[in-house]
Amino acid sequence: MNVFHAIESEVRSYCRAWPAVFDRAQGSWIHDEQGRAYLDFFTGAGSLNYGHNPPELKQALLRYLERDGIAHSLDMFTTAKRAFLERFEEVILRPRGLDYRVQFPGPAGANAVEAALKLARKVTGRKLVVSFTNAFHGMTLGALAACGNARTRATAGVPLPHHLVLRYDGSGDDRAAEQQLAAVLSGSAGERPAAVIVETVQGEGGVNVASAAWLRRLAELCERHRVLLIVDDVQMGCGRTGPFFSFEEAGITPDVVALSKSIGGYGLPMALTLFKSDLDVWAPGEHNGTFRGPNPSFVTATAALDFWAAGTMEKQTLAKGELVEELLARLCAGNAVLGAMHRGRGLVWGLTFDADHLAAAVCAAAFERGLLVETSGPRDEVVKLLPPLTATRDELAQGLDILADAVRACAVP
CATH class of the missing domain: 3.90.1150.10 (Aspartate Aminotransferase, domain 1)
Known part of the structure; x- marks a missing residue:
């Protein structure tokens, strides 16, 4: 070594x-x-x-590489991307009644979170983002700002403005925490946020599990006060908690969802930012990056959806x-x-x-x-x-x- x-x-x-x-x-x-x-x-x-x-994913990848399938394409149309989008809609989105657009940011979870935060600010015209104690959303500056751990945030080396950290899962009889959340989202406590970003289970934060009741209350408050709800499903999505999306148990539909990690199926880099179709206000190229077309990842991601088809x-x-x-x-x-x-x-x-x-x-x-x-x-x-x-x-x-x-x-x- x-x-x-x-x-x-x-x-x-x-x-x-x-x-x-x-x-x-x-x-x-x-x-x-x-x-x-x-x-x-x-x-x-x-x-x-x-x-x-x-084995099933490995064979699909080997066949694709053997026939000289396109490895890199930025965001050009490719057969591999088309196959993934069609299968993702068929197996994941349509059965759950989710009218989401699919954005391919850079290939890591932090890239998906950055796109989500940037989109929320563009849609609402507001800057503030609310996150929660012990949250972890990535190591790029925007994602770092949404983290709830002071030690993690300190690695930025610069101030991280326009973020407010509230207590995670104010369920039970914690009326003060719920009242604070309601006040922040309504704007009565100051600036009204553009978005709230939350993990239904905080993995890096210590496997803290939010109750379904708290998540429903959070979704209701966001909808009432026209604040976008972002679920960071980078680690807990793709079936980690049981359902494909970790928020399904609570019966909520986030405005934006960040996916990465196992969405590629094989451990190949890939990330998605999903959002309701009426939020698709991006101008062409407004949020871009070099590695938005990981075609080998599309291939293995498409094959991985077979795990969910049955x-x-x-x-x-x-x-x-x-x-x-x-x-x-x-x-x-x-x-x-x-x-x-x-x-x-x-x-x-x-x-x-x-x-x-x-x-x-x-x-x-x-x-x-x-x-x-x-x-x-x-x-x-x-x-x-x-x-x-x-x-x-x-x-x-x-x-x-x-x-x-x-x-x-x-x-x-």
């Missing part, structure tokens, strides 16, 4: 937690160059919902999520002395302890035992689990056994 230390920037992060050189992967497993196998409950931070190298993926994910929840409940019951608690939806789960440092220790012990999991939360106090949606029940049980063993090891004084 000397070349990495000698040449690669100090900004690298994940490799510090997992000091191995990885070489190949398939399904739920990733192998290092020594041949050791690890169960992957990290999945590229949620960009591999369908696992590593799914209508079984959501049911399978929810059933597997119940298994993970059951196993985590047992783990927590057996480690009550550590204050172990769990929370999540579908196949995204977080495990917390009374002592913040235990999360990092558990992740390190899990790696030693052959499981990849990462920390999340403002103090890295949460063990985050993002297993592939395609993981078998046996693989999920095996991963939770390894995690339980790692917790036991860290509990020893």
Whole structure:
């Protein structure tokens, strides 16, 4: 690994937690160059919902490349883009009654968020954007401004104006938080916002799960006060919480949706900004970028939609999520002395302890035992689990056994 230390920037992060050189992967497993196998409950931070190298997607990609299909096209029309748009409308949009236009920004989640924020300001003529505590929306300046973590925002190195951070999920009897939200959205507390941006489940923020009731109330307030509602589904979309979109459980229809990570299906870069058709006020080229036509990603994204065509993926994910929840409940019951608690939806789960440092220790012990999991939360106090949606029940049980063993090891004084 000397070349990495000698040449690669100090900004690298994940490799510090997992000091191995990885070489190949398939399904739920990733192998290092020594041949050791690890169960992957990290999945590229949620960009591999369908696992590593799914055969159907791999074959579609290989066929496309073998026939010299177009790799790069900016936003020109291509057969690969047409196939994706037709299939996306057929399998995802039309069955859900969603009248969304599809914009291809740059290929990362932050690009989708930047386009969403810029569009909201253009549509409304207003500047202020409301986000929430512990939110994470990306590392470009506009997306950074919408983050709710002071440590993350500080990396910008410049002031980040025109954003207001409110408390996440003011459900229950927290009337003060709801009244503050209503006052901000109505403009009675100052400048009326252009948009509210929210994650239904905060992944990087610590696997904080918003209640369906709170999301419905938020959507109602936005509609009443003509504030656009943006759902950042970069990590929680594409089935991570069960339904294809994480907001479906709440029965809401956001004005704008940001998608990336697993929308490409194969781990190839791709992002979408979806918005209601009456919001399509862009002038040609007004928001552009070089990599808006990732045709290999279109190919694998189109093939990945077959997972959703039969209508079984959501049911399978929810059933597997119940298994993970059951196993985590047992783990927590057996480690009550550590204050172990769990929370999540579908196949995204977080495990917390009374002592913040235990999360990092558990992740390190899990790696030693052959499981990849990462920390999340403002103090890295949460063990985050993002297993592939395609993981078998046996693989999920095996991963939770390894995690339980790692917790036991860290509990020893």
